[in-house]
Amino acid sequence: MSWTPDEMAARAALDIPNGAYVNLGIGMPERVADFVPEGRTFVYHSENGLLGMGPEPAETERDPDLINAGKKPVSLNPGASFFHHADSFAMIRGGHIDYCVLGAMQVAQNGDLANWSTGAEDAIPAVGGAMDLVAGVKTIYIVTRHTTKDGEPKLVETCTYPLTGLGVVKRIYTDLAVVAVLENGFKLVETAPGVAADEVRKKTAAPLA
Amino acid sequence: MSWTPDEMAARAALDIPNGAYVNLGIGMPERVADFVPEGRTFVYHSENGLLGMGPEPAETERDPDLINAGKKPVSLNPGASFFHHADSFAMIRGGHIDYCVLGAMQVAQNGDLANWSTGAEDAIPAVGGAMDLVAGVKTIYIVTRHTTKDGEPKLVETCTYPLTGLGVVKRIYTDLAVVAVLENGFKLVETAPGVAADEVRKKTAAPLA
């Protein structure tokens, strides 16, 4: 039985310590905030100038000027602060944010990440803050399905899509397994209940120790 | 009759327009604030993180945390703001401050300024914000006696003291004259009442057009 997206997010959350400053990418990574382990508090950073971001508020409590990097309405946790974009990315680039959880198109065995462009001819390039996050945040975690919708492996020897950053990924949380990226390549940390290590290896296009 | 320090400061103030953002160096330049022409308002910047600096307050009104770059107690004018040192020098380096009035040891005919060190062997080097101010502020005015205490000219062909900045000075207000620094050298703009142009030339160690 593979992990659901919620279970993947919960598993990633387990590896983040109390008091961490955390940036969550748009989509599946956002679910990490719903599975903070008992007794821990994370402080969420949003690229658009907010620390101490809280959950989506009720419809009546929303302010269109209080949004996250995904442009969705959010709330404030106690201890929040606002700041401008240069200060926000100083936090990112300067290594002050402890963890960033992102999605991925491909992760290579050396930690290279591709998650911003398929490189398609007619695609309109759009990178946002992804390259800053992977270059600056201390620890980069990836939450992603192990393969694409077409069954292609996302954990590969070398990325074929345009890169977001070089050697930046530390761990990958997929529906099948938790995979660490070490000096010498991928290492299987844990499999989902009922998923055999062999299945994970078959669906990984690079050696998996 | 040569100008007094107050008259020199007042003459410099005449050349600063209404609404200007102004930084005044420690010492004689500070007196400019006492001679703002009728109908004009200047906004004073202090390097240590203050815009809208007001005059020295009464003894009982002082706060040791409200000081200027010369570490003297000051007050706040309406519209004041506090900011940190990097923002303060962004204002300077980024060309946002309109006028800076400084003292000088030597000014060369090409606008080079020496005002931070005599280069003496045993001197303890100390530059403060002088090099930032001359490199960044739009217009640099100098208020200084025309000669040293020993009668040596301060307006020279080439500075012999260590430089503060290259080609930065626009005008010099001395006890004897107002001298502009143009593309081709010094130009006499005005003499103090009763001071002959020849006397000014005699006390200037460079051609004075």
Next chain:
Amino acid sequence: MIDKTLASVADAVADTEDGATVAVAGFGAAGSPVELLHALIEQGAKKLTVINNNAGNGKVGLASLIASGRVAKMICSFPRSAGSVVFPDLYRAGKIDLEVVPQGTLAERLRAAGAGIPAFYTPTSVGTPLADGKETRDFDGKTYVMEPWLRADIALIKADVADTHGNLIYNMTARNFAPIMCMAATTTIVQAREIVDPGSINPETVVTPGIFVDRVIHVPNPEHEDDLLRAARSYP
């Protein structure tokens, strides 16, 4: 006496020249200076280069300026967004140029322009297509890309409260790029929901000091781009 207020948004943008570089504040709909953007459409300047994190939403504000054909080039980090149709169509038709800049590099280049720093080194984008053709350099064994400052001729800013000296405060995440765009532009134009006398804003809590602001216009009930989008409004 110092008074940077002008009577109208039309007056404030009247001298915008063809070919100008315009920094437009806002991240998505938050902080978007809708009234100033619409005034710029009326004003008619052409061949503009526009700096904004995105490339407009729906058919109002920045999207409307782009749709009017006045923008020759966008400099932004993320030109796609949910309600954005105007830019993609023009871009695919080859009618508008695009310089994609990582969001943090965009912010830092604007701040550098405001701070008199012509270039700096950043780890962001090293080894990616966005570093192609750019100078790199190693410091302490790590590779960085050199990035130049990004200066603007004018900045269009939405503030919550301004005083007549141009001191500004913003509303929550509507702050985003505004303070650094105020720094980066030769002429900074601000629409403010409320204008107060100097001294009314606590000096400790001023976000943008007035030295970075040139013109202030009172727009007491600003349209929020978010409301316009939900109402599917278009401009003109």
Next chain:
Amino acid sequence: MIDKTLASVADAVADTEDGATVAVAGFGAAGSPVELLHALIEQGAKKLTVINNNAGNGKVGLASLIASGRVAKMICSFPRSAGSVVFPDLYRAGKIDLEVVPQGTLAERLRAAGAGIPAFYTPTSVGTPLADGKETRDFDGKTYVMEPWLRADIALIKADVADTHGNLIYNMTARNFAPIMCMAATTTIVQAREIVDPGSINPETVVTPGIFVDRVIHVPNPEHEDDLLRAARSYP
């Protein structure tokens, strides 16, 4: 739950190592973290490199740390000041090193360290002795000097109010170098006159966000260096 408070200034500096680079906030007497400096004297770390705009006043605080012989090198813009006797004597005796940095370059180097920028170009000091031996480069026909970031192991900061997450506000010009030193240091240690619960400081008016702060100590009645100087006090 997040709580960055520690019981005492002694606890806060207990792990300072010999050879550490210590950024000390303050400009003249304003913002000088006197209690933290005295705790560092008691703690005993040696061969320190200290970053401060000046080099101490009178015989308390930073001047007292220097007098104790623990500082191997000062990095500052202006090591002379009215009441400063300790540093000049040691410097002339060849017992302490000095790196003089223009004040704005000092500030920008600290901010660069905090922002992950290893180097930048500045017009300040071009053509002067302080640019000797430094790399220069022309941009748009003007010459600039390259300057590296300036990182610190610890920063000693005086705040007016802190919450337990480390969000800070300061008192007037006591702000000066503190926010950028908080950014530049691996471990930022703050003495605060008042400590409040998270949520007590308006998110709009936080000056230093807690992400830049590691340890907070309540020093309810801080000595002001200015008072100590006027009373001609000395420490220890």
